[in-house]
Amino acid sequence: MNRLIYFSLVFTIVTSVPVFGQALDFSDAVIMQNSSGKRAGHFARILQEELEKRVGKPFLIQTDTISENRSQIVLSLYADRKSLPNRYIKGLENLQPQSPESYQIILQKDSLSTSFLIIGQDERGLLYGIGQLLRKMDWAMGKLNLPESLVGSSSPVYPIRGHQLGYRPKTNAYDAFTVERFEQYIRELALFGTNSIEIVPPRTDDDSSSRHMTLPAIEMISEQSRIADELDLDLWMWYPNMGEDYQNPDSQVTELAEREEVFAALTRLDHLFVPGGDPGDLDPDTLFAWLEKTAELLLEYHPGAKIWVSPQVFRPTQVWFDRFFHHINKGYPWLGGVVFGPWVKIPLPELRKLVQEGIPIRRYPDITHSLSSQYPIADWDLALAMTLGRECINPRPVDQKTIHNALDQLAVGSISYSEGTNDDLNKFVWTDQDWDPDRKVTETVRDYARFFFGSEWTEPVTQGLLAEEANLKGSLLTNNQVPQTLLQWQEMEARASSEMLGNFRFQMGLIRAYFDAYIQQKLLHDTQQEQLARNILDLANQMGSRWVIDTAMQILENPWKDPGAARLKERCIELANSLYQSIGAQLTIVPHGAAPGRGNFIDNLDAVLNDSPWLMDNLRSIATMEPEEARLRELKHLIHRTNPGPGGFYDNFGTPGSWGKVVHGKALIEDPGSLYGPRVSFGVGLIGEEWVHEVQAVGFEGKATPKAWMTQINTLFDTPLQIRYEDLNPDLKYRLKVAYTGRFRSKMKLSVDEDILIHDFIETGQQPVYSFPLPQSAYRDGSLTFTWTCGEGERGSQVAEIWIIPETE
Structure with a gap:
């Protein structure tokens, strides 16, 4: 499907001035406002304020x-162009109207002066034209140069371009925003082409308040609505169904009363997005009957508003989907469209086929999470996953463009799922790609760097941010990019002004550079420490079990002392404090008050990055055994845990060396969310009765676990997971040993070559390791393919390790 089905991108030259030419001095320019539009004066003041901040005059x-x-x-607006002074009109005779939200920038020179005319097709177009000028101008204190390459016109490809800015405690910064901070942040997004902001109601799947909040939630969402309206941005609200009963009349009255208070508090509300689940799971018949009542109330306060809904549910069944699409395709007058977001089981290409052609689909991309994410980081080292965690500062411009462009033609744009400022750059990338999916992402990053830091910083910051994305890819131990990234940022830090050092976006770049470098050095130490301990344990038969246990424990417990690394850690903590002061970013639980498991990655600076916890737990237990032969036997089992024996096979599917055996699905460009095929995931299992969603070194029964159990290959929902082995000996008997760990508690069954059952459905997460005989008929030709499938409504299949062990008589 061609992108032009929604909007056509226009870029035309409207004067004879060359597109690429010299920069013109506008340091003493004046702003001429020529528009009767409702917001024209406000937009002129925005230009004035943003220029004065940068140029200092x-x-x-x-x-x-x-x-x-x-x-x-x-x-000027296009409709007001004829009221311009004659000196300008003479260059506008051939000016043609453009599509909504477009702008045209015209350069006029005469003997008296030089002028840039920004002609907005409508008020939004005028704002976006102003944004284009601000993004491309060459500026410093006392200097403003405008490049001739500004000349041209542009129209957005997609009509929905926005971000969720939820004022609630779960976020890693928004709950600390003041009204003024929201006003500036939303303005900056708008100047890059954003036309929609999504807010959340006071009651969600979160606490009702936090110590950081500067206003009660009902007052802040009223301010967010006002800000959006002043900028002429569509206001959306994500409104999950948090009640316990939506069929009981008394419960309905209570729920409607809450919504009435919310709707009445908003100056503007254009769209209501109600997720089908996560949270608020309802059967579709109940859901759509409730949406009918919600729509009646919504339209009383906001005529013309629409309701959008997602098939977003953790444990979906075919019956659920059948009823959902029955309602979606009935054409309810209040229905705005369907939302495709996290935990929508149906891939977007299939969803587009199931939804009637006239009903639009909006994307709800998860740009904020790294762990437990809709779009995971490919080839991510476990050490970084353990420490950066779920909501680290995560500039991923190249990945975000790839993810956007994989599916953009199937939707009418996007409003991102964001939990705070950690994904700041990603927001601007998505907005820019929704405006023009053909735009090079490096151009967006350069605009971002120029706009927020100044012309002299454009290239250093651009390359520094791209380098931080490269830090995330591949083995951390061997990633030579990481120390180079730190050097780049340290050089910028050394020459930065105090104002620059106080810029929260610069602080975010700095802290990631320091953090990545520190974790790399810690991983190197922890890896060497573990290997030294293992070498000692391997001497048990010569030196005796008690000596090697005591010596290995001393090595593993020996604290790391490195003054250089200690300074990196100290700088991370300093920058975390600076970010708390500048933007309210909560990177620690104490003292910053972060929600646990969210943005508090600085709490993970001291995370153990080797198998010390698991080794020491086992060594303490072995030390109590008698006699010596028992200790020696258990030490051998410990050291050789992964050894499948001569002629056997072992794979850890969290590591690249084993991925070649995984049967992959579609390429990233076709399936960025891994709905058709496997992905690497992170997680362990159960701690008592609590399910662990993050990477931790403890799991089953509260005991330390091997690092290998912290990563898995997994598929989502009922997509089969397949792993293929070659070169087995048909004359040998083998036994399969498999570790089922991960963040899901799924019922899985395993077959070989799809028709030989190895085990029926078992609930994983109860125990880590299982063992099964392999029938020789499964590998007569020396190869076999394992296939794991989940039952209907399960979260997905997951496998951490496989041993194929030759059995001896």
Whole structure:
């Protein structure tokens, strides 16, 4: 399907001035406002304020006079172009109307002055034209140069371009925002082409308040609505169904009363997004009957508003989907469309086929999470996954463009799922790609760097952010990019002004550079420490079990002392404190008050990155055994845990060396969310009765676990997981040993070559390791393919380790 089905991108030259040319001095320019539009004055003041912040001098706004001999930035709507002074009109005779939200930038030169005219097709178009000027201008204190390459016109490809900014405690920064901070942050997004903001109601799947909140939630969402309306942005609200009963009349009255208070508090509300689940699981018949009642109330306060809904449910069944699409395709007048987001089981290409053609689909991309994510980081080292965690500062511009462009033609745009400022750069990338999916992502990053840091910082910051994305890929121990990234950022830090050092976006770049370098050095130490201990344990038969146990324990318990690394750690903590002061970012639980498991990655600086906890737990237990032969036997089992024996096979599917055996699905460009095929995931299992969703070194029965159990290959929902082995000996008997760990508690069954059952459905997460005989008929030709499948409504299949062990008589 061609992108032009929604909007066509337009880029035309509207004067004879070359697109690429010299930069023109506008340091003494005036702003001429020529529009009767409702928001024209506000937009002129935005331009004035943003120029003055950067250039450090005032820029006069005029409405009825022309400043001779001074450069001018002229702002006008297309409809008002004929009311411009004659000196401008003469260059606009052939100006053609554009699609909604478009802008045209025209350069006019005469003997008196030089002028840039920003002509918005509508008010939004005027704002986006202003944003384009601000993004491309060459500026510093006392200097403003505008490049001739600004000349042209542009229209957005997709009509929905936005981000969720939920004022609630679960976020890693938004709950600390003041009204002024929201006003500036939303303005900055709008200047890059955002046309939608999504807020959340006071009651969600979160606490009702936090110590960071500057206003009660009901008052802040009212302010967010006002801000959106002043910028002419569509206001969306994500509103999950948190009640316990939506069929009981008394419960309905209570729920409607809550919604009435919320709807009445908002100046503007254009769309309501109600997730089908996560949270608020309802059967579709109940869900759509409730949405009918919600729509009646919504339209009383916000006529014309629409309701969007997602088939988003943790444990879906075919019956659930059948009823959901029955309702979706009935054409309810209040229905705006369908939302495709995290935990939607149906891939977007299939969803587009199931939803009637006239019903739009909006994407809800998870740009904020790294662990437990809709779009995971490919080839991510376990050490970084353990420490950066779920909501680290995560600039991923190249990945985000790839993910966006994989599916963009099937939807009408996106409003991202965001939990705070950690995904700041990713927001601007998604907005820019929704405006023009053909735009090079490096161009977006350069605009971001130029706009927020200044022209002299454009290339250093751009390359620094791209380098931080490269830090995430591949083995951390051998990633030479990591120390180079730190050097780049340290050099910028050394010459940065105090104002620059106080810029939260610069602080975010710095802290990731320091953090990655520290974790790499710690991983190197911890790896060497573990290997030394294992070498000692391997001497048990010569030196005796008690001596090797005591010596190995001393090695594993020996604290790391490295002054250089200690300074890296100290700088991370300093920057975390700075980010808390500058933007309210909560990177620690104490003292910053982060929600556990969210943005508090600085708490993980001291995480153990080797198998010490598991080794020491076992060594303590072995030390109590008698006699010596028993200790020696158990030490051998410990050291050789992964050994399948001569002629056997062992694979840890969290490591790249084993991925070649995995039967892969579609390429990333076709399946960025891994709905058709496998992905690497992180997690262990159960701690008591609590399910562990993050990477931790403890799991089953509260005991330390091997690092190998912290990573898995997994598939989502009922997508089969297949792993293929070659070169087995048909004359040998083998036994399969398999470790089922991971964040899901799924019922899985295992077959070989799809028709030979190895085990029926068992609930994983109860114990880590299982053992089964392999029938020789399964590998007569020396190869076999394992296939794991889940029952209907399960979360997915997951396998951490496999041993194929030759059996001896």
